[in-house]
Amino acid sequence: MQTNESRRVAVVGVGDVDYGKYYRQRDLHYVRDPYALGIEAFKNALEDSGLTKDDIDGVICVRDIKQYDQFCYRIGIDKPRLVNGLESSGRQSGLALQYAAMAIATGMANTVAVVYSNNGRTAKYNYGSTGDAGDPFGILHGMTSPGAQVGAMFARYCHDYNASEEVLAKIAISQRYHASMTPNAVFKKLLTMDDYMGAKYITEPLRLFDYCLINDGAVCIILSSVERAKDLKKPVVEMIATSACGDMKSMYMKEDFFYGALQKISADLQGQAGIKLTDIDNMQIYDNFTPTVVFSLEGLGLCGRGEASQYIDEVGITLGQSVRPVNTSGGHISETYMQGFNHQVECVRQLRHECGERQVKDSKLSLYVCAAPILTGHIFARL
Amino acid sequence: MEESMRENVASLLPVVTEYEAPFWNGLQDGKLMVQECKSCGHKQFPPSPVCTECLSEKVEWVEASGKASLWSKVEFNKAYLKPYPDVPYAVAVARLEEGPLVEGRFSAENYKKVPIDAELKVTFVDTQDGTKIVEFVPVND
Structure with a gap:
């Protein structure tokens, strides 16, 4: 990344909504408005940053904010210098921050709001029912949903490394514990191994608690230069490294469990930041399905291939037990399915030391990674 | 479920393009077809209009x-x-x-x-x- 402070990139504001409250409102007779959700998160992020909307000269809309012109009209931003929309897959969340960072680093825009909303619960999205894994040759045979694709990868992984579903249970249980300390999380009741193993298979080998939840919500993340961030009220959180890598196959499933692409991301991030992954204080790992956490721990190089379960036992992923806890707000499995945006918000809050009882003590470096057909990763640092 | 209420499996078929048609026609004839590049010998599936290795347009359908x-x-x-x-x-x-x-x-x-x-x-x-x-x-x- 650049060294000039006006071109170094910081996250200056984060905003979201009360996911748990919205989830518990079960008697709605309407689909929650995706623009209203986005506006709530945007206003929260503005307040968090201390900026006004006149400071925003870039807007990137994601997922259910389908029309960027309609959204900008609704918040009265008339002539943004950077504006566009990204489609609804979770891989877009890391990319959205990268596009904002590129615009800031090149001077195309000074302060960019990335706004995401998801009304999947009230709009009754039935993921997997429309061939959203993108493989027409599979769907004819009943093979659908990225969950089934990840399940097939995990079944193969178990064969290759003599692993079992127990490793997934450890992840689900740990993340639920973290969510129990996250005020706005959807699911906060602790899970036991019996709860996990007693839950039904959705697509075997994956059980209910291996799946992301489906809920309504929104996130806004505002980025600007480090120079600007230093004039604002919150501690400065700099994006000190960022990397992306496509993994372009015809199926969502990857025979190497995303290993090759994750290795490139890991090398890029460590090289740009000038640190080792073992210097990281907390990690937020994209978890549309729990096996992605297994694949990411190994692909990043935190442990050898097939050794994620051992890593979880020995180094740990849980607050209070690990030097590098994972998914400290509960992730997609328990906190909220904001498709990587909630993970990136958690990186920022951990580095600002705003996390209350789930705070990782003295956090200075936080990593985000998403293993999907376009992989992304960032390292954020508290200056 | 009542048989009459089922949606047809055919509803899951994609809109078939010219270069993919031999696969779908083969399937309905009970043949699994893949592509073979006549320039470099590479075999591939799903299909592409060109060889994914050498970009040759000399890709032909062969039965697996x-x-x-x-x-x-x-x-x-x-x-x-x-x-x-x-x-x-x-x-x-x-x-x-x-x-x-x-x-x-x-x-x-x-x-x-x-x-x-x-x-x-x-x-x-x-x-x-x-x-x-x-x-x-x-x-x-």
Whole structure:
């Protein structure tokens, strides 16, 4: 990344909504408005940053904010210098921050709001029912949903490394514990191994608690230069490294469990930041399905291939037990399915030391990674 | 579910383009077709208008040998697709002798008893509306 402070990139504001409250409102007779959700998160992020909307000269809309012109009209931003929309897959969340960072680093825009909303619960999205894994040759045979694709990868992984579903249970249980300390999380009741193993298979080998939840919500993340961030009220959180890598196959499933692409991301991030992954204080790992956490721990190089379960036992992923806890707000499995945006918000809050009882003590470096057909990763640092 | 209420499996077929048609026509004739590059010999599936290795347009359709091995398997306990309301059903991810991974049906019995890496062969089954799909079975069945 650049060294000039006006071109170094910081996250200056984060905003979201009360996911748990919205989830518990079960008697709605309407689909929650995706623009209203986005506006709530945007206003929260503005307040968090201390900026006004006149400071925003870039807007990137994601997922259910389908029309960027309609959204900008609704918040009265008339002539943004950077504006566009990204489609609804979770891989877009890391990319959205990268596009904002590129615009800031090149001077195309000074302060960019990335706004995401998801009304999947009230709009009754039935993921997997429309061939959203993108493989027409599979769907004819009943093979659908990225969950089934990840399940097939995990079944193969178990064969290759003599692993079992127990490793997934450890992840689900740990993340639920973290969510129990996250005020706005959807699911906060602790899970036991019996709860996990007693839950039904959705697509075997994956059980209910291996799946992301489906809920309504929104996130806004505002980025600007480090120079600007230093004039604002919150501690400065700099994006000190960022990397992306496509993994372009015809199926969502990857025979190497995303290993090759994750290795490139890991090398890029460590090289740009000038640190080792073992210097990281907390990690937020994209978890549309729990096996992605297994694949990411190994692909990043935190442990050898097939050794994620051992890593979880020995180094740990849980607050209070690990030097590098994972998914400290509960992730997609328990906190909220904001498709990587909630993970990136958690990186920022951990580095600002705003996390209350789930705070990782003295956090200075936080990593985000998403293993999907376009992989992304960032390292954020508290200056 | 009442048979008359089922959506046709054919509703899951994509809009077929010129270069993919030989695959879909082959499937309905009980043949699993893959592409072979006449310039470099590369075999590929899913299809492309060109060879994915050398970009040659001399790609021709050939019938796969039908020999495969089980790369992975899953069993659906949730019904995602309207033509397939009856669960559980299983899907095999098979590696063809020619190299590519292909998905096809797997019986519940085979899902339980056939281990990963087992040798398979391709068969074809008629679904309720007559649309043929691939089913993989153990080589000795």
